Amino acid sequence: QVQLQESGPGLVKPSQTLSLTCTVSGGSISNGSYCWNWIRQPAGKGLEWIGRIYASGSTNYNPSLKSRVTILVDTSKNQFSLNLKSVTAADTAVYYCARGVGLGYWGQGTLVTVSS
Amino acid sequence: QSALTQPPSVSGSPGQSVTISCIGTSSDVGSYNRVSWYQQPPGTAPKLIIYEVSNRPSGVPDRFSGSKSGNTASLIISGLQAEDEADYYCSSFTSSRTLVFGGGTKLTVL
Numbered sequence: 139q140v141q142l143q144e145s146g147p148g149l150v151k152p153s154q155t156l157s158l159t160c161t162v163s164g165g166s167i168s169n170g171s172y173c174w175n176w177i178r179q180p181a182g183k184g185l186e187w188i189g190r191i192y193a194s195g196s197t198n199y200n201p202s203l204k205s206r207v208t209i210l211v212d213t214s215k216n217q218f219s220l221n222l223k224s225v226t227a228a229d230t231a232v233y234y235c236a237r238g239v240g241l242g243y244w245g246q247g248t249l250v251t252v253s254s
Numbered sequence: 255q256s257a258l259t260q261p262p263s264v265s266g267s268p269g270q271s272v273t274i275s276c277i278g279t280s281s282d283v284g285s286y287n288r289v290s291w292y293q294q295p296p297g298t299a300p301k302l303i304i305y306e307v308s309n310r311p312s313g314v315p316d317r318f319s320g321s322k323s324g325n326t327a328s329l330i331i332s333g334l335q336a337e338d339e340a341d342y343y344c345s346s347f348t349s350s351r352t353l354v355f356g357g358g359t360k361l362t363v364l
Contacts, residue, residue, distance in 0.1 A: 240305035241345065
């Protein structure tokens with residue numbers, strides 16, 4: 139059974155970079171059949187897709203976030219990561235990682251608060 | 255990219271059926287069969303319940319079904335149960351190779 143687990147700081151200061159890692163277990167991230175996604179959800183609001191990466195390193199990003207987002211993959215550690223720069227309070231949300239175009243497997247989510 | 259359009263809320267009594275619509279455009283829902291639906295009970299991560307318009311992952315009850323016509327996808331929940339009370343989201347692949355979500359629908363079981 140594939141499992142995903144997000145990790146990273148729960149508090150980030152405004153203007154700094156938010157960095158999160160998603161560790162995949164129960165399956166290889168190098169499996170070219172799947173892509174690996176980041177999604178976020180502000181409290182009380184809906185889901186927002188941030189972007190995806192394939193094991194090859196190919197990426198696609200939400201146009202509204204593209205200028206601030208970088209997603210990387212580390213196949214040796216079976217992990218992929220999210221960097222979101224120049225954060226503001228509007229970036230405060232629960233951040234999820236998920237597998238596949240259909241988002242079949244999700245992590246439990248991690249709350250990131252942007253505050254000084 | 256614009257979010258897909260879902261009704262903010264729907265409700266139904268136990269045993270009844272409800273339908274949640276998901277309206278997109280010819281650049282997403284209308285052009286691809288990569289429409290998915292997710293169930294999110296309060297305080298939990300979303301769970302995939304329908305993929306590729308009408309397919310159910312293993313373990314999802316057959317009370318949940320999906321369909322699509324033109325730019326509109328639909329989730330149908332039949333034989334409503336109290337445990338179905340949750341937020342529901344649709345998503346679609348887009349012509350820009352991105353993913354777009356609907357705004358979410360809160361299902362209340364009366």
